[in-house]
Amino acid sequence: MTEHLAPVVVGEAVAAAHPDGAHGTVVGTFRHGCYVQVHGDMYAVAGPAVAPGPIHLIVEHAPARVPEGLAVWRDGGRLRxxxxxxxxxxxxxxxxxxxxxxxxxxxxxxxxxxxHRLAVPEDLRNCWESVRRAVATDDLTAARELLEGRGGGLTPTGDDVLAGVLLVHAWRGDDPDGLLRVAAEAATTNLSRSFLAWAARGQSLAPVHDLVAHAAANDVTGFDQAVATVSAIGGSSGVALLWGIGLATTAAGTVRSWRAAAVPPARSSS
Structure with missing residues (x-):
């Protein structure tokens, strides 16, 4: 019997128009749902224990576990x-x-x-100092080449760090075409490239956006909770994402850009 699931919230990738009859497959599973690829796009179909995100389709309860390779398709506004x-x-x-x-x-x-709260990801230790230098000098090409596809997990650890870096560069207003090119050129899985592409547009999971909002408001309790929530995502994905955000925030060019944008120029006395 086919189970009818009620969506709670969908990301923009899911909400985008697709041709009726667009076919795809389940390409991965996790505790609370699965990843599907339809017409070249990736979705995460998951229950309410998973936070909303740009490629996420959050439903009222976790869907029944399905095998990888299961056929899926879009049909008249439905995912089936x-x-x-x-x-x-x-x-x-x-x-x-x-x-x-x-x-x-x-x-x-x-x-x-x-x-200072985060452990360096174990599978990136060998290249970590090079990663730091690349991010500190805003060399996104070098950062991509060091991080792409590196490490384990449904989204490799290096890609999660790179996603955090791209988020910060998107938020500070860097050239969106350049950021999307970095994401598209990453030698990694289709799933990781989907997350990277949305990071290049400035979108991530809801608690990541909460993290910045709490930090900006000097809400220590809210910030600490957001750090804990993001850190708990996946095996190491959340911690790696936070590392990317932290490294990019520390980069001299980033801090300089934020200060220039946040502080209005002095008025001339003439």
């Missing part, structure tokens, strides 16, 4: 498989608030200090 069916019409769309320049300026101290 032989195991479940979701009607996407009318579902709320996840559109997180993007940090403003003043938010980033106010959040800088907390985001930089956050690094």
């Amino acid at each position: 498989s032989t195991e479940w069916q979701l009607d996407l019409a009318g579902a709320a769309v996840y559109r997180p608030r993007m940090p403003a320049a003043t938010d980033l300026h106010l959040a800088t101290t907390a985001l930089k200090a956050m690094r």
Whole structure:
């Protein structure tokens, strides 16, 4: 029997129009759901224990576990498989608030200090100093080449760090085409490239955006909770993402850009 699941919130990748009959497959599974690829796009179909995000389709309860390779398709506003069916019409769309320049300026101290709570990812130790130097000099090409596809997990650890770096560069207003090119050129999985592409647009999971908002508001309790929430994502994905945000925040070019945007120029006395 096909299970009918009710969407709670969907990311913009899911909400985008697709041709009827677009086919795809389940490409991975995790505790609370699965990843599917349809018409070249990746979705995460998951229960409410998973935070909303740009490629996420959050449903009222975790879907039944399905095998990798299961066929899925879009059909008249529905996402279907032989195991479940979701009607996407009318579902709320996840559109997180993007940090403003003043938010980033106010959040800088907390985001930089956050690094001292994090262990360096074990599978990146051999290249970590090179990664630090690349991010510190805003050399995103070098950072991509060092991090792409490196490490374990459904999204390799290096890609998660790179996603955090891209987020910060997107939030500070860097050239979106250049950031999307970095994401597209990453030699990694389709799933990771999807997360990287949305990071290049400035979007991540809801608690990541909460993290910056709490830091900007000097809400220590809220910030600590957001750090804990993000750190608990995946085996190491959340910690790696936080490292990317922390490293990029510390980069001299980033801090300089935020200060320039946040502090109005002095008026001439003439």
